[in-house]
Amino acid sequence: MSRLFGRTHSQKHFSGSSGHFSRITVHCYSRRMMISLVGGKRKKFSKGQTPDRHHSIEQDPHTCKYGTDRLLKIESSKLCFMSRCFMSRDLTSLVKAFTIYVRPILEYCSVTWNPMLKKDIETLEKVQRRFTKRIPGLKDLTYCQRLTRLKLDSLELRRVRLDLIFTYKLVFGLTDLKLSDFFVLRNDARSRGHPYKLFLPGCSSTTRHNYFAHRVARTWNNLPEDSTNFSSLALFKRCLNSNILVRHCKIYYF
Secondary structure (H helix, E strand, O other): OHHHHOOOOOOEEEEEOOEEEEEEEHHHHHHHHOOOEOOOOOOEEEOOOOOOOOOOEOOOHHHHHHHHHHHHHHHHHHHHHHHHHOOOOOHHHHHHHHHHHOHHHHHOOOOOOOOOOHHHHHHHHHHHHHHHHHOOOOOOOOHHHHHHHHOOOOHHHHHHHHHHHHHHHHHOOOOOOOHHHOOOEOOOOOOOOOOOOEOOOOOOOHHHHOOHHHHHHHHHHOOOOOOOOOOOHHHHHHHOOHHHHHHHOOOOOO
């Protein structure tokens, strides 16, 4: 914990029947990750937990830059540490370790914290790019070829998929959040495409244009009706293949 958050911030250590653990305020976490909080509220969470950043982030392109750089530094050190710890060079084991220990941190709360600039997208992608290049036998291949060989998707494409999955949960009431707080369903039966299209309000700022409600509404409305199954969440996830989502990525790796 001290290596991740630093020793300069207030940390309280406890030892009891549940073992040794640490507590740190969300304020300290947000200050190190350069993420601004709304309302000035502070919460405490235990080691192994992560702060709930939903409804509490104002995404600014300049703030996002410093947060992305900080995240890159942390995940790069984790990637190096993982390479030293795992003696096996087995392809399946290395990919499994990366998807368990490194990639979830890069994708945490991506619905609200999503880079909008291409340089920030590339910065996050560098972590997976370095990992795939370190695998024996794949060094001379391009990043696209390495992803195909390892059966992995780019991090940007995965963020697009996570946006759509969260939107599905909102539209069909699979979450405690209210749909009306984010979207308005269009009741225009004459429109082409699937019947669950969202109303897209106008905006005059780039930051608002890349906000979740605007960003995902454009992608959601363009889902093909013939190849998208809305009957269940599991079937909907199966329909979100790379061929459909790649057109909504700013940077193409295919």
